[in-house]
Amino acid sequence: MMKLEKMDDFFAARIDGYDEHMKRDIEGASGFYAYTASLLPLAGGSRVLDLGCGTGLELEEYFVLNPGAAVTGIDLSEAMLNVLKAKFPDKGLTLIHAS
Numbered sequence: 001m002m003k004l005e006k007m008d009d010f011f012a013a014r015i016d017g018y019d020e021h022m023k024r025d026i027e028g029a030s031g032f033y034a035y036t037a038s039l040l041p042l043a044g045g046s047r048v049l050d051l052g053c054g055t056g057l058e059l060e061e062y063f064v065l066n067p068g069a070a071v072t073g074i075d076l077s078e079a080m081l082n083v084l085k086a087k088f089p090d091k092g093l094t095l096i097h098a099s
Contacts, residue, residue, distance in 0.1 A: 011077035037061035
């Protein structure tokens with residue numbers, strides 16, 4: 001019987017190169033992140049809840065459109081949240097490690 005990997009362990013083991021893989025190898029991903037970001041609120045003072053925020057691939061696009069937005073991100077992978085925090089040290093991020 002095959003032993004299943006816990007999801008947080010799965011992502012932690014693949015964190016190096018994750019963003020590049022998602023952008024390069026997933027067909028349509030780059031356009032999807034930009035499109036998703038375009039649907040979020042653009043008004044000053046906007047607050048967004050990002051469930052399963054991962055490393056913030058959509059947020060890369062969103063902060064270009066709305067640099068002052070406050071984002072609460074929830075993800076089950078602490079490794080992903082650490083990458084996200086390092087990407088945007090100057091943004092209004094509240095990050096929660098939870099499922």
